[in-house]
Amino acid sequence: MSNSKGTNIKVLVRVRPLLPREEALEDESSKQCLITMPVESPMTTILKVPTTSTFHSQKNKQNRPGSPSISEEEFKKYTFDESIWSFDRHQDNFVDNSAFYEKTGPDIINHFFQGYNVCLLAYGQTSSGKTHTMMGNRNDPGLIPLIIKDILGQKELLINEKINCEVKISYIEIYNEQVNDLLGSEESTKCRVREHPITGPYVENVKDFIVNDYDDFKNLLNKGNLKRSTASTSMNDKSSRSHAIITLTLKQTKFADADSSLDIGDADEEMVSNIKLVDLAGSERLAKTKVYGQQDRIKEGTLINKSLSVLGRCINLLSANSSNPNSKPALVPYRDSILTYLLKENLAGNSRSFMIFCVSPIDFEETYQTLNYATQVKTIKTAARANKTKLSTIPVQWDLLRQSDQDAITSLKQEVQELTDKLKRMESSEQTPSSASDNFNKLINYLENETRRLRFENKYLKNQLNKKDKEVEELNKHVNYIDHEFDEFAFQIQQIQSDSVSQEKNHLQVNCQTTVEELEKELEMFDPVRAF
Numbered sequence: 001m002s003n004s005k006g007t008n009i010k011v012l013v014r015v016r017p018l019l020p021r022e023e024a025l026e027d028e029s030s031k032q033c034l035i036t037m038p039v040e041s042p043m044t045t046i047l048k049v050p051t052t053s054t055f056h057s058q059k060n061k062q063n064r065p066g067s068p069s070i071s072e073e074e075f076k077k078y079t080f081d082e083s084i085w086s087f088d089r090h091q092d093n094f095v096d097n098s099a100f101y102e103k104t105g106p107d108i109i110n111h112f113f114q115g116y117n118v119c120l121l122a123y124g125q126t127s128s129g130k131t132h133t134m135m136g137n138r139n140d141p142g143l144i145p146l147i148i149k150d151i152l153g154q155k156e157l158l159i160n161e162k163i164n165c166e167v168k169i170s171y172i173e174i175y176n177e178q179v180n181d182l183l184g185s186e187e188s189t190k191c192r193v194r195e196h197p198i199t200g201p202y203v204e205n206v207k208d209f210i211v212n213d214y215d216d217f218k219n220l221l222n223k224g225n226l227k228r229s230t231a232s233t234s235m236n237d238k239s240s241r242s243h244a245i246i247t248l249t250l251k252q253t254k255f256a257d258a259d260s261s262l263d264i265g266d267a268d269e270e271m272v273s274n275i276k277l278v279d280l281a282g283s284e285r286l287a288k289t290k291v292y293g294q295q296d297r298i299k300e301g302t303l304i305n306k307s308l309s310v311l312g313r314c315i316n317l318l319s320a321n322s323s324n325p326n327s328k329p330a331l332v333p334y335r336d337s338i339l340t341y342l343l344k345e346n347l348a349g350n351s352r353s354f355m356i357f358c359v360s361p362i363d364f365e366e367t368y369q370t371l372n373y374a375t376q377v378k379t380i381k382t383a384a385r386a387n388k389t390k391l392s393t394i395p396v397q398w399d400l401l402r403q404s405d406q407d408a409i410t411s412l413k414q415e416v417q418e419l420t421d422k423l424k425r426m427e428s429s430e431q432t433p434s435s436a437s438d439n440f441n442k443l444i445n446y447l448e449n450e451t452r453r454l455r456f457e458n459k460y461l462k463n464q465l466n467k468k469d470k471e472v473e474e475l476n477k478h479v480n481y482i483d484h485e486f487d488e489f490a491f492q493i494q495q496i497q498s499d500s501v502s503q504e505k506n507h508l509q510v511n512c513q514t515t516v517e518e519l520e521k522e523l524e525m526f527d528p529v530r531a532f
């Protein structure tokens, strides 16, 4: 396993445009954009402190007599990994979802295929643009669909390198501190969270599905989105009332190079990585979302805020731990909410993590808080490592079962028969049931791997055949072209030849004519009639 200790969480800040309800505000000053992201400095975000803000008035109160008073215009300057300007589409530095993806996507996809666990998380107050950034819409698809498209494309390309990729998807939401499986069967979709000693917390019995192509993904995403808890609030017509986590798991099996380039050989390396795509519910103030009297909405809002404040505490402590590496690290309360418990590895463990902080252009208090949060996150380090396993180091004795000079399927059928007989014999002798079932499990494991290998071989050969077909098609086109060129050439030569023969004939005719004329003139001189 390769180690890369201490990679900082990558922090990106995005400001959204004014919403129609904000555009409609009558007071011009309340719809002035408070954020600037200078074109020449793509990492910088500048936040203007309005004179009306409580922050401004607090500072004024703290000003001791005699000290310089706060200027009318005060600005806060921040530096992040990227500052994404999506406020005004008429400006040169405007970034829509696909341009945003071009900036971050390749990095994410590379880490994922290199075997690292990856997490991409969108944070921000309600209606700041998290769902727009992550999911997008038909005209401007978000990061999640764009990432999946590229992953599926890359999966096909890797067949040429004898790498088989299996992509699986699961989709959950955390709603009122409870995990729901959004792709699960209709009735009971509630799941428990458990902790694996090595890989960390996970959701038990969550359903995952193989994704072969983009249509598979779209169908599953739509199914999950329909189940996700959303509601209309005064801040957002379709506000996410839950934290949503889509997890893609990629299993790459590399087959060794065999003697013949068409033979895929044995699987000799396996990498399993996952990518968590997280769209958080927005932090909100009851006063702003105006959900008074709606008990369900209030309970949701309180639990959303609770889990986000635990996330805040965890980030605070992780940031303090990273800043003081020599002092005893403080205990981080991941278990205080389901969200932080499930994100434990992504916040401090084996993960390359990216956090997108979405902000409103006109809400100073919330934006200020979000940017300060983002500043803390910048200092947090995770310890990602590529999850490679050399398969040759795993003792699989079942290889002995293979008889290379026999047809694979006949041989496997025989082996199954023999081992089933052996199992029966062992069951009736002194073998303990557990060791017998252990052997049986190993056999099943072996057969599953073998089936996977043969399936991939089939896919690989089909792919090679397609490639060859394409090459033949290209060559045929070339041959046709050369044939055509040849015909053209032959015609031209004929033309030139016939041209030059007629030219020569003309020339000879002219010569003959001249000679005849000369001879006639000479003859005239000897004409006796002319002489007298």
Ligand SMILES: Nc1ncnc2c1ncn2[C@@H]1O[C@H](COP(=O)(O)OP(=O)(O)OP(=O)(O)O)[C@@H](O)[C@H]1O
Pocket: 015, 016, 017, 019, 086, 124, 125, 126, 127, 128, 129, 130, 131, 132, 133, 236, 238, 239, 240, 241, 280, 281, 282, 283, 358
């Ligand atoms: N970058 C953007 N470009 C255009 N429209 C945007 C952008 N960001 C957000 N919006 C619009 O703003 C509104 C709120 O955005 P969105 O639903 O993504 O917010 P949210 O942060 O997910 O909110 P909540 O936490 O309440 O779910 C939507 O109508 C969305 O289309």
